[in-house]
Amino acid sequence: MAVNLKDYLELIQAEIITPDVDISSVSITDGYVSDMLSDVMGTAKEGQVWITIMRHMNTVAVASMTSIPCVVFAKGLKPDAAVIERAIQEEICLAVSDKQVFDLAGMLYKMLGK
């Protein structure tokens, strides 16, 4: 099952901090949760939302290399401007939610009907 990325971000009441990245046609089929970048590199797949608290430049690089369309930062953790700029260049959506990682993953799990 796939859901619209936009619908999920609305559900988790996320602030989209890369408004320049067009996500109107992005659908997601799965999610991945990890703060260990090498673990994400080895496991994450295209079409997954990545939920994390790691918010530095390499987060964007890892998302780009693994073709992840969207990174959701939990607990209201917002990356700095340079990271956001890089994400826009790489066409990766960044979103910030006040919710915790467990809740963010759970809401996606439910939405995907897993």
Next chain:
Amino acid sequence: MAEFWNINPAYEKAAKAFLQEKPEAEVTLEFDIEVKDFVNAGKGSAEVKNVLKRLGVDPNVLRRIAVASYEAEINVAAHSNGGRMNSFVYDDMVYIRFEDKGPGISDIRQAMVPGWSTADDLVREMGFGAGLGLPNIQKNADLLHITSEYGESTILEIIIYYA
């Protein structure tokens, strides 16, 4: 010099022949990797990815190339005294060579074991140093060749086929 080889049997003949002949590439890219520069590390791999994307390389193969290349780039930034990444793009494959300025790997077999790492605190705080870099490269590359010795430079070569 200690060596480590891992070759996908399907490409063993082609890859070995390639390494002997090293024909001229369609596109070559060069990128310097500075010590502990985690802001710029990854840019070399991003460049390679963009070139291959324009060539229409299959997204799954592209992902394997990007992951292997990025892990190797991060390894040079995290563990070495700096180095260089040279990429050679052909119509059926990509060959990427990383050469650093030391200090070398004392036991390559040990370094290949998932979970084993010599990363310092800074590297770990960045979310690396889980001991998954080299295994990730091995998993994604059709050929992985490492030459190293403690006190010497390390050369890591990867080949990935897309046609």
